[in-house]
Amino acid sequence: MNGNVGRSFVLVVVVVSVMLVFTGVANTQEPETNKSADKGWLALDKVDGFTKALDKAGFSVQEGVVEYMDWVKETCAGTWPDTALNNPWPNAYLTLKFAPHEGVGKPLTPWVWQLREDEAVILVGQTPPPAAYFSYVTLLAFLPISPWPPEEGYLPRRVAPQVGDAINVETVKTIGPDPYEAPMVYIITGHRETEQRVRAAARAAGYPDAIINVETISPALGPLGIKDKGSWFFFAHRVALPDDKDALKLYLQEAGERYRVFRVTPEKALAPDPEPVPVLRVRGTGHTEMDLYPALKRLRQAILDEYATDGKCEGERKELDTRVFSTVTRDGRELILEKPYVGLQRGIQVIGATRDTNYLGTYPNFMLREGVDEFVIVYGVNHQKTGKVTYASASLYSDKDRWFGIATQYSPYFGDSARQYLPDDPEADMLYAIKVARHCDEGEEYCLQVDPPEFRDIKGDTYACDLDNLDTPDWDPSPFDLNEQEMFFVFRSYLEPATLAGPDDNELLYDRAIYFGPYFEEP
Numbered sequence: 001m002n003g004n005v006g007r008s009f010v011l012v013v014v015v016v017s018v019m020l021v022f023t024g025v026a027n028t029q030e031p032e033t034n035k036s037a038d039k040g041w042l043a044l045d046k047v048d049g050f051t052k053a054l055d056k057a058g059f060s061v062q063e064g065v066v067e068y069m070d071w072v073k074e075t076c077a078g079t080w081p082d083t084a085l086n087n088p089w090p091n092a093y094l095t096l097k098f099a100p101h102e103g104v105g106k107p108l109t110p111w112v113w114q115l116r117e118d119e120a121v122i123l124v125g126q127t128p129p130p131a132a133y134f135s136y137v138t139l140l141a142f143l144p145i146s147p148w149p150p151e152e153g154y155l156p157r158r159v160a161p162q163v164g165d166a167i168n169v170e171t172v173k174t175i176g177p178d179p180y181e182a183p184m185v186y187i188i189t190g191h192r193e194t195e196q197r198v199r200a201a202a203r204a205a206g207y208p209d210a211i212i213n214v215e216t217i218s219p220a221l222g223p224l225g226i227k228d229k230g231s232w233f234f235f236a237h238r239v240a241l242p243d244d245k246d247a248l249k250l251y252l253q254e255a256g257e258r259y260r261v262f263r264v265t266p267e268k269a270l271a272p273d274p275e276p277v278p279v280l281r282v283r284g285t286g287h288t289e290m291d292l293y294p295a296l297k298r299l300r301q302a303i304l305d306e307y308a309t310d311g312k313c314e315g316e317r318k319e320l321d322t323r324v325f326s327t328v329t330r331d332g333r334e335l336i337l338e339k340p341y342v343g344l345q346r347g348i349q350v351i352g353a354t355r356d357t358n359y360l361g362t363y364p365n366f367m368l369r370e371g372v373d374e375f376v377i378v379y380g381v382n383h384q385k386t387g388k389v390t391y392a393s394a395s396l397y398s399d400k401d402r403w404f405g406i407a408t409q410y411s412p413y414f415g416d417s418a419r420q421y422l423p424d425d426p427e428a429d430m431l432y433a434i435k436v437a438r439h440c441d442e443g444e445e446y447c448l449q450v451d452p453p454e455f456r457d458i459k460g461d462t463y464a465c466d467l468d469n470l471d472t473p474d475w476d477p478s479p480f481d482l483n484e485q486e487m488f489f490v491f492r493s494y495l496e497p498a499t500l501a502g503p504d505d506n507e508l509l510y511d512r513a514i515y516f517g518p519y520f521e522e523p
Contacts, residue, residue: 097110132169159343175211358502491511
């Protein structure tokens with residue numbers, strides 16, 4: 001596709017896209033099955049008793065579906081306008097589907113749903129296998145659409161802030177020595193009495209309070225209800241950097257067997273009792289990385305000196321700026337991946353940006369073409385070594401409109417990469433510098449090759465669009481005449497251990513990138 005999206009599927013897509021990021025490839029040992037038994041019991045063993053307790057508490061129960069989502073596949077198929085910066089498999093997401101309420105008709109996508117003021121969604125199952133990060137969160141896909149159903153050709157306004165902080169690998173309530181493959185109950189509701197009744201039913205079914213997680217949706221953020229009275233929501237469960245890629249694959253493929261999900265409705269409507277806006281985790285500790293600023297400047301100069309003197313790229317270069325990721329999407333709307341509640345107030349797209357991380361992007365865009373002497377050096381502070389993050393990543397995206405992730409490097413693999421430029425510097429071990437190129441030389445250390453083998457989805461099938469075609473015949477050398485295959489980096493920094501939220505970006509030294517090659521020409 002060349003970026004022209006027909007109205008027939010834009011209606012489906014613009015509703016919701018979710019951010020977030022990438023999973024890595026670790027070892028490929030054979031996965032162990034049913035390890036959750038080590039936690040004492042399976043959460044699903046008690047589901048029948050739970051639904052009976054809910055019925056006794058006066059709720060009608062509607063079962064939904066838990067399934068794997070591949071944002072890239074849907075974007076390639078033309079169903080959605082962009083990937084929302086999600087990457088090809090092994091990027092990992094699960095989401096929920098429900099039949100629409102009576103009289104609502106067909107929703108704008110199968111993965112968005114409404115919630116009556118006194119209803120709840122309940123997810124029961126086992127947490128994922130060991131990984132550096134996982135989270136569960138609900139997004140406010142878009143606000144009520146009035147009148148409902150909308151007229152043909154109506155384009156909903158995608159916003160998608162999270163309704164509160166994600167419940168993540170460090171904050172999830174479960175039992176056992178670690179949070180992996182452990183039983184959990186997850187309640188989503190905007191009504192306090194409903195929350196209390198569902199909790200009581202869970203305890204009656206034998207679920208301990210220790211595994212009951214509650215995500216509240218305050219109607220102060222977006223009205224609850226059905227048809228034109230209610231907002232539309234989307235649920236995302238993400239897993240990143242698994243210890244065992246095969247174990248994660250099995251977990252995702254068996255999502256329908258590992259989880260059960262229900263929407264419960266009081267048979268007699270309850271009086272208003274709205275949940276308050278949740279208290280958010282505080283970001284930042286006051287401790288910064290600025291002591292390393294002189295070392296970072298030494299690294300920058302060493303990189304410039306290296307490629308200005310060895311004849312590579314004939315010394316042509318462009319230092320890219322780094323700032324909070326923002327752009328204008330093809331429908332002409334602003335998008336910025338910062339402060340979800342601010343985005344909601346301003347009516348701009350935040351596409352699921354989580355407060356568990358930061359999203360810093362490079363500007364302007366560039367290209368890495370076959371047969372052209374050009375590459376990029378990305379460099380910065382290793383935020384994991386400074387203790388500011390659980391892990392960080394640098395990801396390269398192709399296609400300025402659809403955002404296909406084609407290569408990622410993670411902080412656990414940065415190694416001592418800065419020492420190649422600063423061999424005698426005592427602080428080089430706190431920094432990193434990675435070359436990014438179409439092809440790496442044989443045996444070249446700390447080089448990320450972006451001409452990978454063919455991308456395949458979780459089933460082993462190729463994607464409908466050619467993610468490996470990084471060249472465009474009608475390329476225009478002007479940096480202000482961007483085309484689909486232009487590239488950019490997004491830097492993420494996940495979970496400061498001291499706060500269990502993403503670090504305050506003012507306390508970080510920003511990751512940087514220098515393009516070497518003939519793409520940018522002086523006027």
